[in-house]
Amino acid sequence: MDTNKSQPRCCEVCGSTHFHLARFAEYDVFSNGGYRLLSNESYEAVVCLCGRARSTRKLLPRNAVDKSFQASQNAAQRRYEQMAPDEVRARLEQAFVTRSEFERLCQQMTSLEMALRQVSQRDGKQT
Numbered sequence: 001m002d003t004n005k006s007q008p009r010c011c012e013v014c015g016s017t018h019f020h021l022a023r024f025a026e027y028d029v030f031s032n033g034g035y036r037l038l039s040n041e042s043y044e045a046v047v048c049l050c051g052r053a054r055s056t057r058k059l060l061p062r063n064a065v066d067k068s069f070q071a072s073q074n075a076a077q078r079r080y081e082q083m084a085p086d087e088v089r090a091r092l093e094q095a096f097v098t099r100s101e102f103e104r105l106c107q108q109m110t111s112l113e114m115a116l117r118q119v120s121q122r123d124g125k126q127t
Contacts, residue, residue, distance in 0.1 A: 011048040013080075019046035022053070026068060043069050051080065 010017045025042040027035045045053045053073060059066040081087060097105065 011052055013052045014050040016049050018049050022047050039065060041065050
């Protein structure tokens with residue numbers, strides 16, 4: 001792990017200080033379960049208990065292999081953010097009505113049904 005004192009020693013997401021040291025390599029993974037190593041270069045990263053990975057060395061943006069690893073890290077981060085409880089709740093709230101909205105809509109439906117009955121009864125009496 002990077003021993004530079006300016007770098008945080010804990011996970012930026014959850015604050016944990018427990019990590020697993022892992023090596024990552026780039027593979028083609030096939031739908032039939034097979035795989036093929038694309039590069040002999042591997043990356044060392046620490047992975048927090050919450051799943052957040054951080055490279056143990058500085059990535060160089062002009063290095064194609066470093067860019068690929070950074071892109072994978074960014075994709076994983078986006079997925080992590082999408083699955084965060086607050087984000088999931090916000091998406092659900094957009095897709096569904098709240099209890100109070102449901103109750104208000106039920107009251108409106110009841111009022112409309114009563115109005116329709118009154119109109120039907122009035123029209124029935126006039127004919």
